Amino acid sequence: MKRNVLIIGAGGVAQVVAHKAAQNNDVLGDIHIASRTVSKAEAIIASVQEKGAMKQAGALKAHALDAMDSAAVAALIRETGSQIVINVGSAFVNMTVLEACIDTGAAYIDTAIHEDPAKICETPPWYGNYEWKRRERCKAAGVTAILGAGFDPGxxxxxxxxxxxxxxxxxxxxxxxxxxxxxxxxxxxxxxxxxxxxxxxxxxxxxxxxxxxxxxxxxxxxxxxxxxxxxxxxxxxxxxxxxxxxxxxxxxxxxxxxxxxxxxxxxxxxxxxxxxxxxxxxxxxxxxxxxxxxxxxxxxxxxxxxxxxxxxxxxxxxxxxxxxxxxxxxxxxxxxxxxxxxxxxxxxSQGISYTAGVPPVAAAMLIATGEWDVGSMVNVEELPPQPFLGLLNRMGLxxxxxxxxxxxxxxx
Missing domain, CATH: 3.30.360.10 (Dihydrodipicolinate Reductase; domain 2)
Structure with missing residues (x-):
């Protein structure tokens, strides 16, 4: 069983992730939210508290973080004891966050493909340019990395x-x-x-x-x-x-x-x-x-x-x-x-953020219970869909x- 979640990002999707993680913190444990602008993470925490979203008493903390700094991400994973990282920051930070997860052994979840800020629409298949090049390292380290676990992809x-x-x-x-x-x-x-x-x-x-x-x-x-x-x-x-x-x-x-x-x-x-x-x-x-x-x-x-x-x-x-x-x-x-x-x-949050933010929390819960904790890099269609869709039925999608x-x- 894995516990304690680090959420990377503090936009509209991150707000949904935080609320849904709070509603299921009996399974997920402590919740940490990290953003370059810590006030944004603090505003999400205030929203969670205002809605009374926490299922049970537990940690809910904000952190300042430059997610482009892989060493800093790894340090925060260790400091918070997070075993699951939900990356809903910019698509530009995917690889630095993934590298930190490989380094620390934390499970990794994202909702969109990695992008190089200087390049648009690279040669297909897009996953082959960055993510899939790290498949063997994830497998060797026993790291579960679930790619594109939003709604579409996901x-x-x-x-x-x-x-x-x-x-x-x-x-x-x-x-x-x-x-x-x-x-x-x-x-x-x-x-x-x-x-x-x-x-x-x-x-x-x-x-x-x-x-x-x-x-x-x-x-x-x-x-x-x-x-x-x-x-x-x-x-x-x-x-x-x-x-x-x-x-x-x-x-x-x-x-x-x-x-x-x-x-x-x-x-x-x-x-x-x-x-x-x-x-x-x-x-x-x-x-x-x-x-x-x-x-x-x-x-x-x-x-x-x-x-x-x-x-x-x-x-x-x-x-x-x-x-x-x-x-x-x-x-x-x-x-x-x-x-x-x-x-x-x-x-x-609005519906687009909602549809993108609920699924990675369901994926995190399946990692926490072991059903999707596969110790390797996968896209969502490579995992059994029934437990995922069953959770989403109960979580609002x-x-x-x-x-x-x-x-x-x-x-x-």
Whole structure:
């Protein structure tokens, strides 16, 4: 059994992680939150205390930390006695935090793929550029490292595995669809870190089709999806983390990721990109100041965490998985619907943060109990999905399935 959790990061997702960890501290033990700006971690602690989220009395502490300093991360792991690290900081710190976990033996969980600040959209498979290069070291050290354990990537990976194991004999395609039908009431904002959000959409759109990597431009391929609760929604094929691991684990299937965008978002994004304001490369102003345009845009946009109080509407995220069963064609849609207002009322964050923040806590609980403490590096689809999805059912992210027999809740 592993106990005591160190949460890296103090944004909207970290707030959800802290609340859910507090609600389950009988399993997880002490909770520590680390951020470069310690006041942000302290604000999360105040929110947890205000909501009375702690299931039982226990440690809940804030720490100042530069997560780009691997030695400092390792020192804090040792100081706090943390045996599980949930990394929900910037995608730029993944490797330094992972290195600290390999050094100390702590289990590692993240929710997104590592990114080099100076590079956008590297050669696929993306996990092969950084994470998977450390597989053997994790195995040699007996370190459990669960990659991409948010919702997408994360829960959608578990949905693909569940479909392949229980509902299909062969898998021909996996289409992951992410629709946010909510409204934050701002002229323009992103639902998570604007820098990471825009980097995701300025590069090549990679999909795995016909046994190989296919490339497209952003917003080049779109289609309408008819989904439960949110109805008919336009979504565009987008490059995304889970495509790169699912393609490795299901190489005979086409794997695509689709995200919903409104016309207003596309128009603003296109203007910013065409003006060069989404570039990660530095430019020099007339006054001689060197700035990175993308970071300037991030600085002037609303903090995603600030959107939560006024956010309304719902999200629908899930997998359409096609294949055969008993020699006949079959398709299943396994999905979750989340509500922005309900998320805010429970944990003070909007629904996008909620869907990303609950799953890594479920993964941490499965490491704590030993069910997912595998002593090696894995992506979520390489683990049994039933205990994970069963926990999520009870923690606020219930799963449903739609097939030829109708639409029903999934019970585990």
């Amino acid at each position: 829960v959608v990976n578990a949905y693909a595995r569940l479909a392949a194991d229980e509902y299909l004999d062969t898998v021909e395609s996996i289409d992951i669809v992410d629709i946010n039908a909510g409204s934050h009431g701002k002229y323009f904002a992103t639902n998570f870190d604007p820098e990471i959000n825009f980097r995701e959409f300025t590069g090549t759109v990679y999909s795995w089709q016909n046994g190989g990597w296919q490339s497209n431009r952003m917003f080049e391929v779109g289609r309408e999806w008819d989904l439960p609760v949110v109805g008919k929604q336009k979504a565009y094929m987008t490059g995304h983390d889970e495509v790169h691991s699912l393609a490795a684990n299901y190489p005979d299937a086409d794997v695509r990721f689709w995200m919903g965008f409104g016309d207003h978002y596309i128009n603003v994004f296109t203007v910013l990109k065409n003006l060069g304001l989404l570039s990660e490369q530095p430019v020099t102003t007339a006054e001689g100041q060197e700035v990175i345009p993308l970071k300037v845009v991030k600085a002037v946009l609303p903090d995603p965490a600030s959107l939560a109080p006024g956010y309304t509407g719902k999200t629908c995220i899930g997998d359409f998985v096609k294949g055969t069963k008993n020699g006949q064609p079959r398709e299943v849609f396994i999905y979750n619907v989340a509500d922005h207002k309900e998320a805010y009322e429970e944990v003070g 219930p799963s449903r399935i739609q097939d030829e027999t109708g639409d029903r809740a999934l019970e585990f």
